[in-house]
Amino acid sequence: MSEYKSTEDEIESIKENAEKAVDAIEDAVEEAVDAVEDAVEDAVEDAVEKAKPPLMKFKDENPKVFFGGIAAIVIVAGIFLFSGGDSKKLQAPQIAHAVGQTYTLQAANALPDSGITLKILKIPGQMAAFDSESEDVVCNAPTGTRATITSFQEAFGKKNLFAQIEILDEVGDCRKGVKGWTLTTNLK
Known part of the structure; x- marks a missing residue:
């Protein structure tokens, strides 16, 4: 063992x-x-x-x-x-237009002597005239054309929105003495 x-x-x-x-x-x-x-x-x-x-x-x-x-x-x-900012709104200087006064045609958003023409219309505010060549257009006035206001037309609740003008010089296809309508803002 x-x-x-x-x-x-x-x-x-x-x-x-x-x-x-x-x-x-x-x-x-x-x-x-x-x-x-x-x-x-x-x-x-x-x-x-x-x-x-x-x-x-x-x-x-x-x-x-x-x-x-x-x-x-x-x-x-x-x-x-x-901060809120200023409640005043910036506004372009307003010109007090008057019948019988002479102004220069100037497109609202164009520079002077830019070669832009403004359509002078037979009827105030005729929108169809801006689409193409139309019989509603009296003539095409280049910027800088002198004109005299003969009357005003109210539209869309705005007083004196359109002005009837008489062209003072023969410019482009506009004859001297021809009458037509444009926006009052186009007159400077």
Whole structure:
């Protein structure tokens, strides 16, 4: 039986040694896994830190300055939005037109001497005359043509919107003394 015990003791000793070896290997593997995990976490944190936009880095480094800047921008935008402004509307100078006075034809949105012509109409406000050549057009007067107002016509609730004029000079296809209608705003 002593042999049997010694074999059992040897088996027991081998088991213990195997368990110690397995424990040692498990500890080594755990240490290796921990080391790899730490290295990966450090690499990921470095990559994330490098990939952050400059404003986010600034926010992390100086949060008081960052949020103070945002507050300043909001305040300035609020001042612009809620300041209200001036209630006065800009208006072009109004000319007091009068019958018998002489004026120069000038398109409302054109520069002087731009070569633009104004249609002088047979009927005040005849919109069809502006679409194409029409029998409703008396003549085409170039800007700068002198004319005298002979009467006014009210339209769309506006007093003196149209003026009947008499051309004073022979210009373009307009004869001297021809009469027709134009917008009062075309007379300067």
